[in-house]
Amino acid sequence: MNSTLKVGVSAISKNISPFNIYSCDYEICRALFPPLFKMSKEGHLLPNIIEQWEINDCDNEYLLVLRKDIYFHNGRKALARDIEFSLCRGMMKGARSTFSELLSDIEGYEEVSQTNKYVPNMCSGIKVIDDYRLKIKLKHLNLLFLKYFTRSALSIVPREEFLENDLWVWKDNPIGVGAYCYESLSEDSKVLTLKKNEDYLEERIDSFDKLQFVVYTDVSQVDLLAEVENQTENEFDILKSPISVTIAIEYFVLHDKDKMWKELRSLINLALNKEDILSSIPKTERSIYSPAHSFLPETILDVPNHEEELINFNFQAAKENYLLKWGYIPQLSIIVYNNYSEHSHLRKMQNKLYHLLSAKGFDVVKTELSSLHESLLDTQQHILVSSSSFNYNDPEDLSLFFSSDKEIYRANTGTLMNIRGLLKDAKKEINMNKRNKMYRKVEELVIENSLVFPIALTYESYLFRKSKMDGKSFFDQFYQPAYEYIKPLTLETM
Structure with missing residues (x-):
């Protein structure tokens, strides 16, 4: 059966590669x-590319054993030195900081992070033992370390497929070891076709032969979307992932001396109503959201509800007091993050936020970004509506949040700096009650300094x-979605 699954995306990156991916x-x-x-539905670590692993008694050294039947899409067998190269590349200039930070506890990280040129054995904390084994040594205890590698963003790539002088540009097409490999990209870069990789571990006979990733304008063009949007046809259904997320407003912090900006963030929060923001979503789709009072994972109990703290404050009076104290209100900049499609709920919320704040008398503009580390005017307060998987892959892991x-x-x-220190200590804490106490302290500091304004819980x-x-087959085996397990429906199975 020749079968193709069409997957809707907002854009296609020609140089997509691990450690350099976006939404x-x-x-x-x-x-x-x-x-x-891989990670089980219960949150347990499972073998995938790595078939065995050992951790020393001090919990700071890992022996990883690579499977012997792993091949890159160019036909070459993957070896332990490819893991070493891929991790060093992930530490270097050019790696997205969100993912590079995950490697920062490896011994020798600082030295490697200062360069963009790879040489074998350049990281003192990574030692290749033989073709299939390597050791990783941490300078700081991190009990969550291996769970970071359940992300595709930390996968392996072959050195020979990148330009000699630029490890972030492919010579030709993206090359990995995944279930699907590159076949073609349309001339307008709107359709990327991948074909099944027959060498992938064990062949999934009942999975789709091809995947087409389509920059779509209408839902009728695709079979699968990674975000729920306005449903105009009854042919579609919503599939709930095991991964819960928080929709929140996050405020960019660009100034070390923050008092005026902290008070501005508090003023903006007073101007907002969560229901007004969510009203941008069609009622038929709003059922996937529930009110959020915290950005912490639901597994961390006894999180206080801070809503009442805002009710007794009058926005107009607070605005007048702010003007008396500081003399002016800086311009607000709503970040329009291009990695969210124009059809997505987050784009709708971004637009709604712009109109709500404008109606409150703020001077508001929109700023388009394709990545979150682009240069920004420090005379503006930049605001992002984000879908943040603070608890992605591990309900107790907040180490990504303020790390970068x-x-x-x-x-x-x-x-x-206090928050970053607390999160670093939490990674070392084996006692869950003590770890959660640190997270609640982080929550207290975040609320006190108006860094995050939670809007809704969803998944x-x-x-x-x-x-x-x-x-259901998308999540049939593991916590994360897996294209190699998606089962096509035929007349026999319908």
Whole structure:
């Protein structure tokens, strides 16, 4: 059976590769670049590219054993030195800071992060033992370390397929070891076709022969969408992922001296009503959202509800007091993140936020970004409506949130340094009650400094064509979606 699944995306990156992916790339990345480990629905680590692993008694050294039947899409067998190269590349200049930070506990990270030229054995904390074994040594204890590698964004790539002088540009096409490999890209870069990789671990006979990633303008063009949007046809159904997320407003922090900006963020929060923001979503689709009072995972109990703290404050009076104290209100900049499609709920919320704040008398503009580390005017307060998987892959893991000082929280205020220190300590804490106590302290600092304004709890969800695929098979085996397990529907199975 010759079968093709069409997957809707907002854009197609020609140089997509691990450690350099954005929101629009996630689905393509999952097909091309499998993670080193899988995670069970219960949150347990499972073998994938790595078949065995050992951890020393001090929990700071890892022995990883690569499977012997892994091949890159160019036909070459994957070896331990490819893992070493891929991790060093992930530490270097050019890697997206969100993912590079995940490797920052490896011994020798600082030295490698200062260069963009790879040489074998350049990282003191990574030692290749033989073709299939390597050791990784951490300078700081991190009990969550291996779970980071359940992300496709930390997968492996072959050195020979990149330009000699630029490790972020492919010589030709993206090459990974995933279930699907590159076949073609349309001239207008709107349709990327991947074909089944017959060498992928064990062949999935009942999966789709081809995947087409389509920059779509209408839902009728595709069979699967990684975001729920306005449903105009009954042919589609919503598939709920096990991955829960928080929809929140995040405020860029660009100034080390933050007092005026902190008070501005508090003023903006007073001007907002969560229901007004959610009203941008059609009522038929609003059921996937529930009110959020915190950005912390639901597994961390006893999180206080801070809503009442805002009710007794009058926005207009607060605005007048702000003007008396500071003399002016800086311009607000709503970040329009291009990695979210124009049809998505997040784009609708971004537009709604713009109109709500304009109606409150703020001077508001829109700023388009394709990545969160682009240069921004420090005379503006930049605001992002984000879908943040703070608890992605591990309900207790918040270590990604404020870890990077290159994207949203760029400044080094006392509060941000305190938060980063708490999260670093939490990674080392084996006692869950103590770890959660640290997270609640982070929550307290975030609320006190108006860094995040939670809007709603939801979950990663997919819109899928009921006549084309078995939706449940997408998450049939693991916590994360897996294209190699999607079952096409035929007349016999319908």
